[in-house]
Amino acid sequence: MKPDLRITDPDDFEKVVARQCMTLGYEVVMPTKNNPGYDIELIKGKERIAVQVKCHKAKQNTGQYKKFVAFLELPIASNFTSGWFISQSGYSKNVLALAEADREPNLRLGTSSQGGIKWNYDPDLAPGESPEKEEEEDADEKNVKDEAVKYFGIFTCKGGVGKTTVAAHLAGAFAIMGYDVILLDLDPDRNLRKLFLQDQDSDEDASLYIPPNKKGFSGATITVLNADEWDERSYSEKVVICDCSPVLSENPKYLIRKFDYCVIPTTLNPLGIAKNGDVITRTFKHIRKMNNKAEMFCLINSYSGAQSYEERNKHLLALVEKPIKEYQKNDPKCQLIHPDYVKIRESRALRYWGYHLVDGSPPQLAFKSVANRSAPRTDFMQLAEYLEDHTSITSTRDLD
Ligand SMILES: Nc1ncnc2c1ncn2[C@@H]1O[C@H](COP(=O)(O)OP(=O)(O)O)[C@@H](O)[C@H]1O
Ligand SMILES: [Mg+2]
Structure with missing residues (x-):
C-alpha cells in the first residue's frame, strides 16, 4: 500500500499552501479569522488573490465550485483581481468540465501536494491544454474531533x-x-x-x-x-x-x-x-x-x-x-x-x-x-x- 501523505489538520494544510504560494513569489496575508469566502490573501504587484483552501478527503464538488465563483462576483470580493481554489483531493470531473465551460478569466483551480501546486484549471492555458492528471486517493484514518458540528x-x-x-x-x-x-x-x-x-x-x-x-x-x-x-x-x-x-x-x-x-x-x-x-x-x-x-x-x-x-x-x-x-x-x-x-x-x-x-x-x-x-x-x-x-x-x- 502506498503511504498516505495526506494532511488531516486544515490549519496545517493552510500553512503548507501559504508556503507554496510564497515560493511562487507572492506575499501572503493570513487574514484575521472569520473571513467569508476565502482563507488566504496573496499580493504581488497589482495582483490581489483570494485563496480558498480545502483539506477534504472527497474531491471538490460542483456545489463548492459554484459557491466560490459566486463569492468572486460579490462586492466584498471586488478588491481581488482573481480567486484561487486550492484543494488537497482534486476536483470531480463535473467541476473540471464546468470550469472549462465557464472559462472564468480570473479563477484558477489547483491541487496542492508535496510537489507543490498543480493547476487543474488555468484560464491562461488553452482549453484542454495539460490540466494535471489526478492521483487515486486512499482512505485514511478517521480523525474525529467533537466540535460544534x-x-x-x-x-x-x-x-x-x-x-x-x-x-x-x-x-x-x-x-x-x-x-x-x-x-x-x-x-x-x-x-x-x-x-x-x-x-x-x-x-x-x-x-x-x-x-x-x-x-x-x-x-x-x-x-x-x-x-x-x-x-x-x-x-x-x-x-x-x-x-x-x-x-x-x-x-x-x-x-x-x-x-x-x-x-x-x-x-x-x-x-x-x-x-x-x-x-x-x-x-x-x-x-x-x-x-x-x-x-x-x-x-x-x-x-x-x-x-x-x-x-x-x-x-x-x-x-x-x-x-x-x-x-x-x-x-x-x-x-x-x-x-x-x-x-x-x-x-x-x-x-x-x-x-x-x-x-x-x-x-x-x-x-x-x-x-x-x-x-x-x-x-x-x-x-x-x-x-x-x-x-x-x-x-x-x-x-x-
Ligand atoms: N410529502 C410527500 N408528498 C408526496 N409524496 C411523498 C411525500 N413524502 C414522500 N413521498 C414519496 O413517498 C415515497 C417514499 O419516500 P422516501 O423518502 O423514499 O421514504 P424512505 O426514505 O423513508 O424510504 C417516495 O416515492 C416519495 O416521493
Ligand atoms: Mg430512503
Whole structure:
C-alpha cells in the first residue's frame, strides 16, 4: 500500500499552501479569522488573490465550485483581481468540465501536494491544454474531533414514510437559510447519493449549489457523502443530516451516538397506525438505547390538507399523539411536532421528486414554484425555522 501523505489538520494544510504560494513569489496575508469566502490573501504587484483552501478527503464538488465563483462576483470580493481554489483531493470531473465551460478569466483551480501546486484549471492555458492528471486517493484514518458540528438523524424503523425526501429537502431549507450542509447517505440503497449526482455515470460528485436568497451572499452548498468520506476536522460545514437505514444496526454506531437531534417522519395512515401504533415510541426507545442526548422530533409527512379530511386527520393525530404523550413522561426530550406548527403536506412535487434520474436532467429539489408558490418549499422552510428555534444550530453560524 502506498503511504498516505495526506494532511488531516486544515490549519496545517493552510500553512503548507501559504508556503507554496510564497515560493511562487507572492506575499501572503493570513487574514484575521472569520473571513467569508476565502482563507488566504496573496499580493504581488497589482495582483490581489483570494485563496480558498480545502483539506477534504472527497474531491471538490460542483456545489463548492459554484459557491466560490459566486463569492468572486460579490462586492466584498471586488478588491481581488482573481480567486484561487486550492484543494488537497482534486476536483470531480463535473467541476473540471464546468470550469472549462465557464472559462472564468480570473479563477484558477489547483491541487496542492508535496510537489507543490498543480493547476487543474488555468484560464491562461488553452482549453484542454495539460490540466494535471489526478492521483487515486486512499482512505485514511478517521480523525474525529467533537466540535460544534450539529448532527440530525432522519430515522424511523418504518420504510417508505419519507426519510430520504425529508433529509434532502431539510438540507435544502437549511441551505436557503445560508447553512452549508453535509448529507450523509447511510442507507445501503444509496438513494440519496444517486439523487444528487451531477453525472449519473460517475459516482464522484453528489452535490447541489443553492443560490442566495439575499443580495450580497454567496449561497450555500449541499454535499452528499458516504460515512467513510466524512471527517469533521477537514470540513467547514457544521450541519450534518444523516439519511439513515431503517434497520438501526445497519447505521454506523459512532454516528448514531453523535446525533444531537432526530427527526422521525410518520404519516397519518390508518393501516399503519392500527397495525403498529407504537412505531414512533419504539423508534424513540431504539435510538435512546444508544444515544441518551438526542432530542427527538416526530414529524407528520404526506399530510392531506383537503378540508374533507380534517375530521379524519384529527382522529388519526390523536391516535399518534397518545402513546407519545405517555412516553414523554419518562423521556421529555421526545416530542411530536404538532401539525398546526409544522407538517409536510402531500404534494405531487415531492411524489415526483427524482424524475431527473429518469430524464437525465441535473439534480434539483422539489422547490420549484408554481404560480409563485411551492408547498414543499414553504413546509420545509417552516420545519427548518422550527428546528432553528428548538435546537442550537444557530450557534454554528458564527464559527465559519
Ligand atoms: N410529502 C410527500 N408528498 C408526496 N409524496 C411523498 C411525500 N413524502 C414522500 N413521498 C414519496 O413517498 C415515497 C417514499 O419516500 P422516501 O423518502 O423514499 O421514504 P424512505 O426514505 O423513508 O424510504 C417516495 O416515492 C416519495 O416521493
Ligand atoms: Mg430512503
